[in-house]
Amino acid sequence: MPLSGIEIFKLLPKKNCGECGVPTCLAFAMNLAQGKAELDACPYISDEAREKLAEVAAPPIREVVIGSDGRVVKVGGETVLFRHEKTFVNPPGIAMLISDTMDDSEIDARIDRINSMVYDRAGFILRPEIAALRCDSGSKERFTDVVGRIISSSDCSIMLISYDPSIQCAALEVCKAKRPLIYAATSENIDEMMELAKEYACPLAVKGNGLSEVARLTSTAIQAGLKDLLIDTGARSLKEAFVHHIMLRRGALIGKIRELGFPTVVMACEMSDDLLMQTLIGAIFIAKYGGIIVLSDFQGHSLYPLLLARMNIYTDPRKPLAVEEGIYEIGKPTEESPVLLTCNFSLTYFLVSTEIENSRVPSWLLVKDTEGLSVMTAWAGGKFTADVIAPFIKKCGIESRVKHRKLIIPGYLAPESGALEEELGGEWEILVGPREAANIPAYLRTVWQAA
Amino acid sequence: MILVGENINIMSKTIGAAIRNRDAATIQQLARQQAGAGMDYLDLNIGPARRDGPELMEWIVKTVQEVVELPLSLDTTNPDAMEAGLKVHRGKAIINSISLQPERLERMLPLAKQYGAAVVGLLWGTEGMPRDADDRAALCVELVQRVMDAGVPPEDILIDPIVTPVSADIGQVIAVVEFMSAFKDLAPGCKSIVGLSNVSNGTPTELRPHLNRAYLAMLMKYGLDAAIVNAFDEELVKLARGEMPEILNLVHRIMDGERFDVNELPEKERIYAKTTLVLMGKVVYSHSWLEA
Ligand code: B12
Ligand code: SF4
Numbered sequence: 040m041p042l043s044g045i046e047i048f049k050l051l052p053k054k055n056c057g058e059c060g061v062p063t064c065l066a067f068a069m070n071l072a073q074g075k076a077e078l079d080a081c082p083y084i085s086d087e088a089r090e091k092l093a094e095v096a097a098p099p100i101r102e103v104v105i106g107s108d109g110r111v112v113k114v115g116g117e118t119v120l121f122r123h124e125k126t127f128v129n130p131p132g133i134a135m136l137i138s139d140t141m142d143d144s145e146i147d148a149r150i151d152r153i154n155s156m157v158y159d160r161a162g163f164i165l166r167p168e169i170a171a172l173r174c175d176s177g178s179k180e181r182f183t184d185v186v187g188r189i190i191s192s193s194d195c196s197i198m199l200i201s202y203d204p205s206i207q208c209a210a211l212e213v214c215k216a217k218r219p220l221i222y223a224a225t226s227e228n229i230d231e232m233m234e235l236a237k238e239y240a241c242p243l244a245v246k247g248n249g250l251s252e253v254a255r256l257t258s259t260a261i262q263a264g265l266k267d268l269l270i271d272t273g274a275r276s277l278k279e280a281f282v283h284h285i286m287l288r289r290g291a292l293i294g295k296i297r298e299l300g301f302p303t304v305v306m307a308c309e310m311s312d313d314l315l316m317q318t319l320i321g322a323i324f325i326a327k328y329g330g331i332i333v334l335s336d337f338q339g340h341s342l343y344p345l346l347l348a349r350m351n352i353y354t355d356p357r358k359p360l361a362v363e364e365g366i367y368e369i370g371k372p373t374e375e376s377p378v379l380l381t382c383n384f385s386l387t388y389f390l391v392s393t394e395i396e397n398s399r400v401p402s403w404l405l406v407k408d409t410e411g412l413s414v415m416t417a418w419a420g421g422k423f424t425a426d427v428i429a430p431f432i433k434k435c436g437i438e439s440r441v442k443h444r445k446l447i448i449p450g451y452l453a454p455e456s457g458a459l460e461e462e463l464g465g466e467w468e469i470l471v472g473p474r475e476a477a478n479i480p481a482y483l484r485t486v487w488q489a490a
Numbered sequence: 491m492i493l494v495g496e497n498i499n500i501m502s503k504t505i506g507a508a509i510r511n512r513d514a515a516t517i518q519q520l521a522r523q524q525a526g527a528g529m530d531y532l533d534l535n536i537g538p539a540r541r542d543g544p545e546l547m548e549w550i551v552k553t554v555q556e557v558v559e560l561p562l563s564l565d566t567t568n569p570d571a572m573e574a575g576l577k578v579h580r581g582k583a584i585i586n587s588i589s590l591q592p593e594r595l596e597r598m599l600p601l602a603k604q605y606g607a608a609v610v611g612l613l614w615g616t617e618g619m620p621r622d623a624d625d626r627a628a629l630c631v632e633l634v635q636r637v638m639d640a641g642v643p644p645e646d647i648l649i650d651p652i653v654t655p656v657s658a659d660i661g662q663v664i665a666v667v668e669f670m671s672a673f674k675d676l677a678p679g680c681k682s683i684v685g686l687s688n689v690s691n692g693t694p695t696e697l698r699p700h701l702n703r704a705y706l707a708m709l710m711k712y713g714l715d716a717a718i719v720n721a722f723d724e725e726l727v728k729l730a731r732g733e734m735p736e737i738l739n740l741v742h743r744i745m746d747g748e749r750f751d752v753n754e755l756p757e758k759e760r761i762y763a764k765t766t767l768v769l770m771g772k773v774v775y776s777h778s779w780l781e782a
Contacts, residue, residue, distance in 0.1 A: 044624035045672045053675060065631055357621035410618055421538035421567040458541055
């Protein structure tokens with residue numbers, strides 16, 4: 040476990056002299072904890088503290104950025120084994136394989152899929168980031184042609200797959216501004232590949248046969264001054280790849296083995312021919328430590344679940360998630376449909392909207408910004424009381440969408456119903472809904488229909 | 491330690507009704523009982539009180555101070571109600587609470603200087619709940635600065651790191667303890683305060699005191715200055731008053747990593763030991779944690 044800012048703070052001299060560049064020891068400690076400062080910036084650290092703090096000087100898993108603008112991917116930088124210990128930080132990049140031996144229409148169709156597969160889930164934009172271009176033709180001209188084609192028609196980031204340094208060099212010349220990932224350096228080509236990575240200042244993946252060979256490769260690269268590395272252990276069976284990922288993460292975090300402290304590349308496309316199987320493999324490595332996950336293709340039904348799994352695993356479990364304030368249409372509501380009110384805590388929103396869907400009664404769901412707090416928490420904090428709900432009802436635009444003036448409020452807000460009716464100038468009739476979302480379908484089908 | 495009785499609270503069914511009906515007798519009786527139980531302050535939680543806040547707060551402050559000498563902690567998010575309460579309050583009141591949220595700083599904070607009141611600074615950020623001890627530390631430093639800039643001396647600042655239920659997220663329970671371990675360095679001269687009973691929210695009523703007491707003992711390791719507590723938990727009050735040094739010693743040794751065969755300990759020690767392990771996150775919480 041990395042040290043927290045507080046633990047670091049306790050070891051600092053507490054002079055608050057500002058010589059480290061930030062005004063206080065605490066600020067310096069926070070920066071150290073986040074890998075944003077160097078220990079040596081404080082001239083007053085005791086030797087004992089220095090020893091204890093050595094590990095924070097080098098973050099255990101390197102954070103690597105692929106891409107320069109558009110869909111930039113940041114991977115690595117993780118500090119825990121288990122999400123509930125703190126949070127996972129940088130979600131894995133999802134890549135689609137494109138071979139330069141595919142015909143142009145197929146390549147265009149693939150680029151189109153990368154560009155168009157964008158999903159909006161409760162205010163979050165989900166999409167894949169990377170085109171993984173593999174040189175199978177053996178031809179520099181063809182490969183650079185395909186690279187050019189992609190960078191001119193997509194803002195995705197690029198991974199270049201070829202073991203031939205001269206082909207990599209030609210392709211890098213075309214797309215260096217995009218800071219592509221070079222895949223891969225092996226025991227055979229590592230010297231030339233390292234030269235390219237240095238010259239073009241691009242991240243480099245090393246590929247070995249098993250953990251020890253990989254560690255030798257990263258060790259060579261570290262000595263050569265390279266920092267932005269990724270690891271492919273060469274495993275192509277699910278079991279072996281899984282074991283390797285666990286060992287890499289444990290080795291980096293617990294064993295503090297610097298050679299293993301890099302994000303990984305998961306070549307799911309080489310682990311199965313079946314897209315469904317690849318998707319399953321992708322999901323496993325989203326949960327367990329994958330860095331870049333390369334799939335042979337994207338289809339809506341394969342990609343969307345992966346993107347969603349990724350979003351869920353990489354949300355910060357310490358923070359209530361919020362959805363955006365506004366009017367959400369469930370089913371195809373009309374001017375006669377019921378209007379329900381809830382808060383913007385994601386969990387609440389999902390529970391309530393799912394139950395409204397289950398009821399099959401098309402409805403308008405008004406979501407009030409409560410800073411991500413649940414119904415009662417928000418009420419207790421004064422963020423879901425009549426005086427703030429009323430202006431929201433007035434200005435959100437629902438009054439032009441429905442003819443009736445009946446508002447269903449959460450059962451737990453019952454104490455506010457009188458005040459709310461008053462605040463709304465008596466124009467709206469307030470109906471107190473059930474307390475639990477599970478009872479919404481029955482409520483809409485009986486009480487509402489009768490009202 | 492400063493003990494603040496939490497029992498006058500609009501969220502309780504009977505007291506809530508008494509407050510709404512302006513039933514002075516019930517409130518006064520509860521105030522006397524809490525004073526008798528040895529409280530230093532009484533908390534008056536009237537909720538957001540958006541509609542009748544000022545009138546309600548004024549009424550309840552007067553009602554309570556008619557029968558007890560104690561100073562009060564005025565607990566509402568409504569600044570108008572707060573001011574109405576401070577105007578009629580006798581002695582040094584506590585403003586409960588402010589936070590870095592602009593709407594709570596702008597209106598509430600000036601009242602502290604104006605009325606010479608102490609103020610509870612909740613470590614709730616503009617982005618919501620602090621995620622861990624580090625977030626709390628950052629919020630604490632910023633909030634203390636803001637409050638001191640408004641002319642409130644450090645000894646009148648009570649920092650509340652936000653205690654959350656053990657059954658919700660144990661990480662947060664641990665984070666408060668970690669934060670407290672650095673508190674004296676983070677905010678020299680300031681005091682710390684917790685809403686203690688939050689830790690046992692959602693756990694079976696008869697078991698709640700065990701969690702409250704053990705958590706208090708843990709926080710006392712780092713010199714907790716004040717706690718808002720259930721006034722009628724006699725053992726808790728004894729613990730807070732330093733009358734149970736052997737228990738404190740046990741809890742603190744467990745926190746320092748010493749291992750005990752907990753099932754071999756006498757009944758009372760066993761309860762504290764097991765509960766401490768749960769609150770440290772060493773044992774996963776379940777309603778039957780004492781039986782395991
Ligand atoms: C986790 C939690 C917190 C977290 C917040 C996490 C979050 N995202 O909200 C934190 C620690 C931050 C917190 C803080 C506070 N909390 Co709190 N908290 C809780 C707890 C334990 C769980 C809340 C939760 O996540 N519920 C799950 C969601 C899904 O529930 P929900 O939003 O209510 O939605 C359900 C229903 O309402 C219904 N529903 C929702 N919308 C709609 C709409 C319609 C039309 C219908 C029909 C139904 C419906 O369906 C949903 C599923 O059934 C509750 C206890 C509890 N039993 O609720 C206390 C609780 C809500 N908190 C409480 C209090 C007092 C507070 C604080 C004021 C404490 C303090 N003194 O500082 C602060 C306020 C913060 C602030 N400054 O604003 C009290 C509120 C008491 C009351 N009745 O007023 C509670 C009830 C605990 C208690 N028993 O004392 N809290
Ligand atoms: S230089 Fe060192 S002592 Fe001075 S403020 Fe920075 S961390 Fe503190």
